[in-house]
Amino acid sequence: MAFFEQHIHEEPKTFLSKYIFSYDHKVIGKQFLWYGIFFLGVGGIMALMIRWTLAFPGEAFPLIGGLLFPTTNGVIPPDTYAMLFTMHGTIMIFYAITPILIGAFGNYLIPLQIGARDMVFPLLNMLSFWIAFVSAAILFISLFIPLGAAAGGWTSYPTLSTLIGSPGAGQTLWALALFLLGISSTMGAVNYITTIIVLRAPGMGYFDMPLSVWGLGLTAILNAIFLPVLGAGLLLLIFDRVFGTTFFLAGAAATSGTGDPILFQHVFWIFGHPEVYILILPAWGIVSDLLSFFSRKPAFGAKATALSMTSITILSTLVYGHHMYTTQMSPLLTQTFMTLTMTISIPSAIFFTNWLGTLWKGSIKFPTPMVFSLGVVFVFGLGGLTGLYLATVTTDLYLHDTYFVVGHFHYTMAASVLLGGYAAIYFWMPKMFGKMLNETLGHIHFWLTFLGLNGVFMGMMIVGYGGMHRRIYNPFVYEFLEKLIPINTFVTWSAIVMGLAQIFFVYNFVYTIFFKKEKAEANPWGVGTLEWTIPSPAPVYNFKEIPVVKCGPHEFGNPALTGDRDFQYQTEEIPAT
Template identity: 80%
Template sequence: MSGGYNEIHPEPTTFWSKYIFSFDHKVIAKQFLWYGIFFLGLGGLMALLIRWTLANPGVPVPVLGNLIFSGSGGVVPPDTYAMLFTMHGTIMIFYAITPILIGAFGNYCIPLMIGARDMAFPLLNMLSFWFAFLSGVVLLISLVIPQGAAAGGWTSYPTLSTLIGSPGAGQTLWCLAIFIFGISSTMGAVNYVTTVITLRAPGMGYFDMPLTVWGLWLTAILNAIFVPVLGAGVILLILDRVFGTTFFLAGASATSGSGDPVLFQHVFWIFGHPEVYILILPAWGIVSDLLSFFSRKPAFGAKATALSMTSISVLSTVVYGHHMFTTQMSPLLTQSFMTLTMTISIPSAIFFANWLGTIWKGSIRFDSPMLFSLGVVFVFGLGGLTGLHLGTTTTDLFLHDTYFVVGHFHYTMAASVLLGGFAGIYFWFPKMFGRMMNEGLAKLHFWGTMIPLNGIFFGMLLVGYGGMHRRIYNPFIYESLQRLIPVNNLITTSAILMGFFQLVFVYNFIKSLMSGEKAANNPWEVGTLEWTIPSPPPHHNYDIIPVVKCGPHELGNPNLKTGRDFQYQTEELVEA
């Protein structure tokens, strides 16, 4: 492949074209990063309010209580509690994880790591961000309207989400926001898939791509196929709420045929299960790369890792029924879904073993990106193992809708993605902004996150196993659950602690942005393409499109004569 189509676009000159409506993938990535961090903070604040209510039912929230809930004397009212957990889930999944992992890293890493000058469709890329922005604005508006935000859970099951269950515009705006966000995701996906297929540097085969790009690419494919499924679902929900159709209203009028609330659950999870992997695949990719980079060893079985991520993506499309074991599904179906779900553990075990194989006997450098990556290995291991209990029909029937589920999906989707995201931020920050982050504060942030994080989510597994239901405002009105108050206190204390340590991150981020130590071209000493160019990269990324001659993980080769322990992807492979 020649670099022909990779023409150099003229550099923008005005403030608007440079920072606001920029076509440059690096600027769009940063826009997504700010956007994601803003919503991460908002969603985190909501999580703290939820936790406060669960540990201290009926006690006014300190500091914030009188500001937000002045009507109830500072206590979170029950209906607001439902809105809080709904919006916490929605914001974290669609407005924090998706923009940071897919929007920011996808935009930043894909062109740089495959040696391209920009995305295939820069205009579409810009529109993708501004659609996401519009969607975020719609969602924020829904928080402040008279009857409040959506309160049907992030899954928005009817009848909770129909006009009967949640009157007011909140739920409608929620649907609208998700639909607009879906358009944004699809635009991004079109770009990512096309870019990876057509703009790889000459010499770069698919298996020469860093695993980060593999993860983002698979994510984009899943996005393009399954986000429209949810799109269809929320359109029908909007029609039900605004125009009076009866898609999800059961027994609305027996003589003219009735709708089916469970259908929405099917539609939601046909989208929802691939969505789980949409969120986690980029983090897997990043971690697979970082473990190799900081162990100074080639990634163990990199090809197998890429292929197992691919087969997980394929399998993820046929297992959605395990979310619905309790919906009177035929036992034949539950057994099939259970078996298919269990098969996912085979590719998962393959790449998990590859991770361990990568760090085995490596000369590990415990820099902050590596610490966070190792954190992902640990929490994803726990999350994955607890998934087996929920994928098995017999145990799921008992654990369904308990805090065990909450603990499980937070370990997999929240904890590992969050840690993976932080690993990525610490790793690419020097490239993005040309400055190093403070390593001491980064390590403090890691331990301050990792320890309370396990307090929170392991605590959730415990209280869930103890029988605590997911969505009850005050579980302790049930005498049998009162013994769980101490564990709930532990969870809440951990959550507050973890929230506090995120301030360390924010401080470090802003401080380093302003006055961090200037970063060299290649501070981590790794060989992928983005580290061959200055930090931060020039507007057109590469003066000359690089020619790729070897894979991304050529580290620790004893035959290297260059005085380095790694080789760049642009160098001829030295046989080990």
């Protein structure tokens, strides 16, 4: 039921049209993947610097410290510390996780899994990557200008982010970079949504789409609706800084007139809360699929999973106030937001139980993508449950702005998205690059990462519960935090373990792509979704013939199956019993 005939692309001949300004969704996906992995490294090193300062204040950062901070002999100075946590948050959320999950896998998977030859607007797709590239360049340059990069936290609340709080150009460039990135993501979102609506292969209803596509599509909807809200906030911030408007200045900070700093928080979180679901929904979708694929069982309640993800998408737009309980909001409002936030646990519990139902009595196999998916189940469960304490007004008033919050949101939107992203990389590697990643290195990578991240984020929740504020530079100078020094050191060592674990991944990834000779089969995992019906790596035109879909994506162990396979391709008809 595709809306129009899709032509077979010609293979691009020149280097420029093939690798740089490519219209091919697969190449754009890979561009986003490299871009995301690069920034994951940058953000990760920043995280290590932050942790180093918290455990060993006054000591030089090893190896590269002397090079980066020559004036202090390698010790991270306080103002740089503020820049580091700001840029760590910004880079990880907008330049690492978003490109990997949404940019790379959104681009790569949506056309392949719905049986299309490309996105519906290939030019828009290419522009989306290059605008993201320009945006990253602006952000990167801002690190090297006088007075340094933005330092107001990734949320950039006024008055920290106005000219009074951060006089340098760094904050303006930060806002500009994010505005551009918003344009890029909106373009991507328009493309994804339209592609899903019009280019599904004949016979493929919405519930025949793999859950990965559901997750990515819902994310795109949130992106299209809520990124412009952030855009508006950033525009106002830029106007405040450049043209001297007074939207976010009040009291002594304003030379004239009265703005309202809280307005920015409203605008930011109207966007910001959907944003955390923008990050997590693709990972949920991918994990829902992978759990079924490696349990060799149909996804339990796939329709319910899809619908509960949809209802979370809707609910996520109504709960942003729980980020602002301490802004003297009226009790009626805080209680409303609390109730709405709690409501999200219902659909979350539904698909979480569906995950467990998928695993139940499956013949579970444990290749690397599956262990990463199980990791997501664990960390998301933990992260979700700790969210309840932050959603409840009474406990939140105490926990607000402590490391408990940091631990919670890293569990939900950093750890589970990171693990989900790795699961996706290990799983779709053969289709993307035509080669399999090494399983042993993959398992070592998983276990070190998993132990490391639990040490980090569990430790963070404990110090947060102990009252440590999330943005202090040196916890050792406060008497009430002295007892937390050992655990802070433990968290830092865990972070170092987690950081070093990534070396296994980088080695594995680079070796496999550039040096490994052995080719992967067309369908190494034995999975029936459409992308596995074509050769590995996927050819330029994706599908020689547009496939006709006859069944759902998770047909495993159907008693009606013939032959020695335990799965059915989506293009095959299940014989009537």
